[in-house]
Amino acid sequence: MKKVKIDDFKVTQPIKLDGTKNDWDLNATEDELKDRLKTTRQKLGKLQDTLYAHGKYAVLVCLQGMDTAGKDSLIREVFKSFNARGVVVHSFKTPTALEKKHDFLWRHYIALPERGKFGIFNRTHYENVLVTRVHPQYILGENLPDVNTLDDINTNFWDKRFQQINDFEKTLQENGTIIFKFFLNISKEEQKQRQLRRLDKPNKNWKFSPGDLDERALWEDYRKYYEDAINRTSKPKAPWYVIxxxxxxxxxxxxxxxxxxxxxxxxxxxxxxxxxxxxAKISEYRERLKND
Structure with missing residues (x-):
């Protein structure tokens, strides 16, 4: 089996998503891949126990990707060997009325993992420069002081928002949070097949929404803004990995x-x-327990 080389996936210079791979060969059978994952996640689980006892670092894992990219199942399979006390998963949906009364990072900030724990963001603060760029009218719902019309959501607005995200992550990193950002890169054809399976399998129907097809029609827009977001925010201490x-x-x-x-x-x-x-008193404590 082939070794996973981090440099094959880490974004260290501007990329074109159209030039990145959706498929990868590890020269392994399906059973070999499952065994390999089991071994790796057990090692991760032991490492997490040590991280918890050490108590000086937190780990934030950010997962982004187009609909059907596999975020939910990846979380289930990669982190199943973790002690439940050491990992917390947050799935961010449409902002609530309360969340809209705060700055766009607030709901993410209060969900951050404490030192000693892993935090998994299933969709992340990057939704605020992805979905909102495809649908800028959503920004109007934030009721910002300097944004009254769509014309106010201009290049300067997005420049500022990206800077705020970079500052947010820099602050986290400088205070002990290790950040991983993964973009799960699927092809448009693969998304089509996965959406069809949702329709074909009764136990998967609940995952389908007619709105998914409307969003799929905006595939190129999303890809453009994903590419821009990745290139603007992949930093040495908070890099993106395109998977x-x-x-x-x-x-x-x-x-x-x-x-x-x-x-x-x-x-x-x-x-x-x-x-x-x-x-120095371990022997004494052992004897006390034996004689209890």
Whole structure:
């Protein structure tokens, strides 16, 4: 089986999404991929236990992708070996009335993982420069002081919003949050086939909405704005990874192995040692328990 090389997926210079791959070959069978993922996620689970005990870092995993890209199933499969106390998943939907009364980052900020935990954002703060660029009328619903008409949602507006996102992530990183941003990259044809399966399988029908087809018609717009967002916000301490995702099993292995390889670089994440005074009395405590 082929090794996952992080540099094949990390965005370190401007990219063209049309030039990135939707498919990837790890030279492995389906069963081999499942075994490989199982091994990797078990290692991640052990690492998370150490992260929890260490208590000085949080990990934020951001997942973005077109409809049907496989975000939900990736979360289920990659993180199933984690202790439930150490991982929290947030799925961001249309902002509520309360959320619209705050700045656009507020609902994401209050959902951030505490130190020692993993936080998974299923759709993220990037929706605020993706969906809103395709549908700028949504910005009017934020009731911002300087935005009264669509004409006010101009280049300067988006420049400022991207700067706010970069500042937000820089602040997180400088205060102990390790950030991973994954774009699950599927082809338009693959999306079509997955949407058809939703219609064909009764147990998947609930996932389908007629609005999905309206959004699919805007595929090129979304791709354009994804490309712009990735290029503007892939930074050394908060990089984007573009993951070929036409094959879900392969995408899961790639994401899991990137997480493991990058987190293993943090040599200071170790379980804390017992206080010397307690350590000196371990034998005494053991005897007390045996004689209890």
């Amino acid at each position: 070929p995702s036409n094959d879900k099993d392969i995408a899961r292995v790639i994401v899991a192995e990137i997480l493991l390889q990058e987190l293993q670089k943090y040599n200071d994440i170790k379980e804390p040692e017992l206080d010397d005074a307690i350590k």
